[in-house]
Amino acid sequence: MFAWSRFAAVVVKEFVQVRRDRLTFAMMIGVPVLQLVLFGFAINMDPKGLPMAVVSAEASPFSRSLVRSLEASGYFRVVAQPASEAEAEALIAGGDVQFVLHVPPDFSRKLSRGERPAVLVEADATDPAATGNAIAALQALNLTALDRDLSGPLAGLRAGPPAFELRVHRRYNPEGITAHNIVPGLMGVVLTMTMVMMTALAMTRERERGTMENLLATPVRPFEVMAGKIVPYILIGYVQVVVILVAAKLLFRVPMVGSLPLLSAILVLFIAANLAVGFTFSTLARNQLQAMQMTFFFFLPSMLLSGFMFPFRGMPGWAQVIGEALPLTHFLRIVRGILLKANQWSDVALEVAALAAFLVAAGAIALARYRETLD
């Protein structure tokens, strides 16, 4: 028999408990708001204003108007005019630019002669989604880019095939296989979720089960506890990495052109950074449920704003700032850079420095929050 009074008793008790757990209550309101903001404002599947480097062997009206029309499309923004091919290569390898436009030496001469000179655009196609629309725009531009310049005796070139040939060279992921971009990124996502959660829970569990009191009554020092709790999960993190790398290689045929020792050295830093976040959460959360919620609150922006699911350069400035503050953002650039682009230490050094800075900050907060007493 269903009794309304008994049912109501449970409902009332549930409400009282939810209301008392302020953090849970705040999360239930906060998470939808966060999702609305992130999905509604931050995510943009059609990134524009992508940074481009122009290596121009000649400074002619033609090459200038070619660049102008590229910028006019909205998809490209010229940020560098490197003097040499080597410089341009460093820019695209380091992720500073997404495209490099190469204008050949005798571009205008060949163009005037109707020889249809070739212009090369190199695209960093690691993330096919980030470059897809821009490349499509390039093809359309090709037809009309120089129409205005082709006047007078050259007007004849406006008809017929385009006056120059546009070659797009998709680098790093020539076939535009999404998995090649997603699978290495997944390594960072999996590590972020499990590492933050495991440490947040491990410490909170001590408190919830009352074992914290015993631990604090022993001579063990805070740093010993923190380091001791972090190291086992670093090893677990490595197991996850190996599983993902093997799957990436065998199942998804992800190219691995870079240095695995370099990647694994940086992994320690990334894992430790996440563990420090988890440790900080564990000093804030009063129970394991709260620790889980905090983890989620960290994980959601990490996944959405790091460039894992959506192109980083498509996001508005404020979202990019938040993204830059997340360790996953930097790790994604590193892991994709090393595996797909054969990045060297010098290419990723800045990203590694960002990870290190994050680790130091999160570790300092965690240690400052950790109490040696029950006060």
Added chain:
Amino acid sequence: MEAASLAIDVEGLTKRFDGKVVVDHFGLRVARGQIYGFLGPNGSGKTTTIRMLCGLLTPDGGRGTCLGFDIVRESARIKREVGYMTQRFSLYEDLSIAENLAFVARIYGMADRRRRIDEALERLGLAGRRGQLAGTLSGGWKQRLALAACLLHDPKLLLLDEPTAGVDPGARREFWEHLHELAHGGMTVLVSTHYMDEAERCHALAYIAYGKLLASGTAADVVASAGLSTWAIEGANLAAVAGALRGAPGADMVVPFGARLHVSGTDARALEASVSRVAAQAGLAASPIEPGLEDVFIHLMRRVREPVTTARPAEE
């Protein structure tokens, strides 16, 4: 008593939680080698005091030493020399008995770990169950394991927070025999309890209520200093007698003990008059008895009755 012979010497200890005074200018001196009973109602500040003694809480006021180390500045030293057994089982339920002991042994950096653990298991009678998960032990065994764990590093001072709560009388008796052996070997034991029989087994006692020390000394001292007289009335229909005595001059406390009624008060003459009158009316015999510790403690607690505020729960 000389300072060197004192295991615990604190004065003026004060602790507030959110503005509420939980321990209020508490002082305690415990000689080395003593079993010192720590009594008081729930929420009286016993756990908080013990936690301040071993460095788990920082006192808001007061000072003192534990084993000669300053309780505020040298808590790291104190932690090495003290064995603290928490009120709630605080070893790892998902570790086995041997793994728990090994963890403790490593934390204290013991050299001959394996031998010490084997000895501890042997002493406990748990050698055959070393692989059993601690969480699957019954209450009495958990308590034995917890004691073994906090004895593992040969502490000079044991702080036991209601170690026998929920433990059967047989196991409690064994536990106390063990404590006396340890004290005989020179260890100092501060033990909080609610059991009167345990209180009487202590060399000395302190009674705390609402954060204040109300009495201390040997059980006999405590009883004598309370200045309490107690009468026992035996017979039938004690409920009516109790009703008649409540509020009668001199009868501060009327407590039924099965077939006996204990009537206590500080004004011996008024109490005797009231008791003789009511007993005569009911046709029952009344005789003066020595007040028990329980009578004294309830009397002490009533004298300082204050609003029901509690210390933070033990789990916090």
